[in-house]
Amino acid sequence: MTDTPAATPFHDLDDYLALPRLGALALSPDGRRLVASQAALDADRTRWSTALWEIDPDGEAPARRLTRGAKGEGGPAFTAAGDLLFVATRPGDGDDAKPCVWRLPAGGGEAYPLVRRPGGISAVHPARAADTVLVSADTLPGATDEASERRLRKARSENKVAAILHSGYPVRYWDHDLGPDAPRLFVVEGAPLAPAGDGDDGDALAAAPDEPGPDDERGTRDLTPDAGRALVEASSAISDDGTFAVASWSTFAGLAAQSHLVRIDVATGERRTLVRENEADLDEPAISPDGAWVAYIASSITSPQEAPRRTAWVVPATGGTPRRLAADWDRWPASLTWLPDSSGLLVTADEHGHSPVFRVALDGDAAPERLTAEGAFGSVVVDPAGTHAFATRSSYASPAEVVRLDLAEGVTAEDRVRVLRAPSERPTLPGRLEDVATTVTDPDGSTHTVRSWLALPEGASAENPAPLLLWIHGGPLGSWNAWSWRWNPWIMVARGYAVLLPDPALSTGYGQEFVQRGWGAWGDAPYTDLMAATDAVEQRDDVDASRTAAMGGSFGGYMANWVAGHTDRFDAVVTHASLWALDQFGPTTDASYYWQREMTPEMAAKHSPHAFVGDIRTPMLVIHGDKDYRVPIGEGLRLWTELLSSSGLPAAEDGSTVHRFLYYPDENHWILTPQHAKVWYEVVEGFLAEHVLGETRELPDVLGGAASAG
């Protein structure tokens, strides 16, 4: 017998990067076909590409791959006739090829391009009970038809002009520039799609989308020629009968942006405001199957004093007075899916380290019924009989898998969920996960529970306590409740660390008051909660309190920077894409309007990590991507120069320093390529090994023979 745990994919970064990653689901209107997208590593291991897979809704047959395009396929959706539509670029169209909509006929045959637009198509929305299909496509402001759009695009590309003339805000989004084109909604024109084929059992669906099939390409009619930037970041839905659409529509005034819901008549393009609130953004419209109601999510406009509230509402689809669903519910709805008889909705919402599915009735004031126990659910779809739902479920114990939920009354949460046969197996973990909690007392005397996930290596024990890594989540309005490929604790667990994933003040799933305690005061309760959670696990005999590190990304990087300036209890701090100087972050992020609502100059001054640089006595690894527009590179650059010049551990005269800066010239807020993700984990692990374990790791050659990670 040996205590050495069996090797898992988390022990080897190449194996980890090769794990397939499940995406969104689509269910055919008859409920008989379930399709999932899944990303897998390409043969040259430098990108992931997505393919569509058919999943047996009964859980009997193995998953079957449907598409094999060289450039990948995504955004699956079924038409009323059962054809599968998806978005993909055409093979052979070159590097600047634009995605278009493909049709894979229900009756068999080759997939072929159904609709294209000169600027590409980003999403497709078929009606569930009519031959109407909407698409969302980026369009130039001066384009009046496809010919003028092509002419304008040609003028820019042939003259190699990338300049964009703005007259308002926003100008960037996450990792790309906004403009000069912007999304508009189009209806696909033409005769009804050809009926399904000869009843072939579908084997032909495995055909590759290599060559266009039938000569059936369709044109489009612009439903929103005057959209301007109103549909940037919009969510939209089409009614089952295909007669109208509802979209979130943004208006801009200076820096301020606000969204309301519009109803658009598909036949005429006539548009009218369905519901508008002065004090909230309205998004995520979902039209009831009977066409009578529109459900949506309202996110209140914040102020420096007041945190947002997210609530679910319904309004008659023809307009009228909105009504709040589950009015006393102290949870934030994340997604809304109607039941087929329009009697209510399935709603996901964060709760205590999970994101379960709840059933919410349309009428009455019954409390939402929590249907599931473990995990975070997404991509929820319901079969036409209303007896089962399908969803993806992940947690920190498992990447996303496809599950079927039995919607019958009286079923226990455990019995309700059945895991379906997905394209890939659940990977073996290198350790175990515990749900831990501690109690904190705020300066006003109120007490709160701070709960965390603690991932422990298999061998951790009193005789062999594990070094501790505190990993802080971003947002900050979020929760460690779903698997993340970006922030994966198991890689560090496989290297012997216990990883603590706390949900401090500002986290979601614990009620409004828990968010409010950290609002506008990021360095107070969120920080003290994190320290309290760390104190509590350091009491355990299977955790080694003398070897510890803290890390975080994005807002989690802000907190890592704050930690570095406020305690020297950790041996190392890793900060990725982090907010450093709040005086500059607010105006330079792509979402300035969002942050400036919360941040006063006083708050920025009081809670800015850069003001405490002189107190930093912990080696720091700074990581930033140049194309990060959410937390712009100026944060990383200023952090780096101030660390070298002004921290309590400045660079020596010969330039040597304990700090490190891992800079990605062509990555953004996320590290999107496999090879760069591998370097990320290698450098993080090497830096922690040096400072926490006192060990040296060799850096990979791809870093050009750089000196040690620590």
Ligand SMILES: CSCC[C@H](NC(C)=O)C(=O)N[C@@H](C)C(=O)N[C@@H](CO)C(=O)O
């Ligand atoms: C619901 S919390 C707000 C998320 C926030 N949104 C905007 C408009 O800025 C955001 O993007 N925060 C980042 C600084 C961040 O912390 N991102 C995290 C979580 O999304 C990340 O892991 O990238």
